Amino acid sequence: MDLLQLRYFRAVARTEHLGRAATQLRVAQPSLSRTIARLEADLGVPLFDRQGRGIRLNRFGAAFLARVDRALGELDDARTELADLAGxxxxxxxxxxxxxxxxxxxxxxxxxxxxxxxxxxxxxxxxxxxxxxxxxxxxxxxxxxxxxxxxxxxxxLITEEVLLAVPPGHRLARRRRVPVSELLSEPFVTTGPDYWPRTLLDRLFAPTGRQPVIACEGDEPASLRGLVALGLGVGLLPAMARPSPGARVSWLHVDAPDCSRTxxxxxxxxxxxxxxxxxxxxxxxxxxxxxxxxxxxxxx
CATH class of the missing domain: 3.40.190.10 (Periplasmic binding protein-like II)
Incomplete structure (x- = not known):
């Protein structure tokens, strides 16, 4: 077993596709297939399950990949550390x-x-x-x-207050503060559940027993302010966004415990x-x- 075999195996294991791995490694697919076969023969167990023309990492392969990742990671770290030491x-x-x-x-x-x-x-x-x-x-x-x-x-790095952004002319635009109870029917511009604005929105609404009204759900937090300014809905944005140039919105404090992000x-x-x-x-x-x-x- 050599380093080339291990690097080839890792690429195939991550893609579970010989063609894509060969392209990524810039080698011929038959050569890659032979390298994987030799590695399996050396280890004495199959690392992949063959399904027609496809392959799937099996339990032996998954266990081996965890070790290979650590070993190659250590070697890559060693190379970087030596370069840093040598300047x-x-x-x-x-x-x-x-x-x-x-x-x-x-x-x-x-x-x-x-x-x-x-x-x-x-x-x-x-x-x-x-x-x-x-x-x-x-x-x-x-x-x-x-x-x-x-x-x-x-x-x-920083813990900051999260504010409510509302479009110009909105009924709340002249207010300084607002409780969550006044936002139950407001349409929100927010992200998907994997991102913090949606997680915070759901947490703020949880005590009310209501679900927020979602007017727009996306995966680009940076676009929220512009969509709020267009009048699509209101949105939760970090205080850091307040002084930034861009779409004009009005800012309100939310009367709720721990309305912040870290x-x-x-x-x-x-x-x-x-x-x-x-x-x-x-x-x-x-x-x-x-x-x-x-x-x-x-x-x-």
């Missing part, structure tokens, strides 16, 4: 978030301070973000949901975090602490 290269950092707008707070400063670092951003659902983090395909993840998974470490930064616990990612993590913590303390302006 060679400029490094890279891969950051995933459910809403890329929150990264603007730190991204400009980071790029100015480290212009030679290759920065890659990825926007995906909180569940997919967590999966990518655990798999080691991203260095850092920024989420507004608590991520309680084995092998994941994190720190809170933005947190996560990374793999115990794995080597590249120096470029360590710097991004530290700069993010400093930037958001300054916003929370009022020493720096917010805005998304």
């Amino acid at each position: 060679s290269g400029c490094g890279s950092v891969v950051v995933a978030a459910e809403n890329l707008a929150v990264l603007r707070t730190v991204l400009g400063s980071y790029l100015a301070a480290y212009p030679d670092v290759a920065v890659r951003l990825s926007q995906c659902s909180p569940e997919e973000t967590a999966t990518r983090l655990q798999a080691g395909t991203v260095d850092l993840a920024v989420l507004s949901q608590r991520l309680d998974r084995p092998g994941i470490a994190g720190r809170d 933005l947190s930064l996560y990374w793999r616990e115990g794995a080597y975090l590249p120096l470029s990612a360590q710097r991004f993590r530290d700069m993010a913590a400093e930037r958001f602490a300054a916003i929370e303390d009022g020493r720096a302006p917010g805005g998304l």
Whole structure:
């Protein structure tokens, strides 16, 4: 068994498709098939169940993949750590978030301070973000949901009030505060259940025994303010969005306990975090602490 076999196996295991894995690895499919067959022969067990022309990872393959992920992850971390120690290269950092707008707070400063670092951003659902983090395909993840998974470490960046945004001319536009009881019939612009605005909305409505009226449900939190401004409905937005330029809305405080969200930064616990990612993590913590303390302006 060699490293090439392990990397080939991991690609096939993740895609469960020889053709796609071969394309990803830039090798011929027959060569990839022979490599997997030799690995299975060496291990003495099949790693995949063959179903016609398709393949499925079986229980042996799933157990082996967990070990291979850890082994290859350690080797990749070792290569990165040695490069950092030797001071060679400029490094890279891969950051995933459910809403890329929150990264603007730190991204400009980071790029100015480290212009030679290759920065890659990825926007995906909180569940997919967590999966990518655990798999080691991203260095850092920024989420507004608590991520309680084995092998994941994190720190809170900021806890901020969540406000109600209403369109111009709305019956509540001149109010400063509103209880949830006055919102029972209001149409809401919100996200799907996997994202924090919907989770918070459902929690606020739970004591009333009513379900919120959903006028729009999407997976792009950054678009909510514009849809509210168009008059489609009202929406819950973080206070950080208030000073941002863009669609005009009116802002109200919601009279409900803990109407807030906490933005947190996560990374793999115990794995080597590249120096470029360590710097991004530290700069993010400093930037958001300054916003929370009022020493720096917010805005998304």
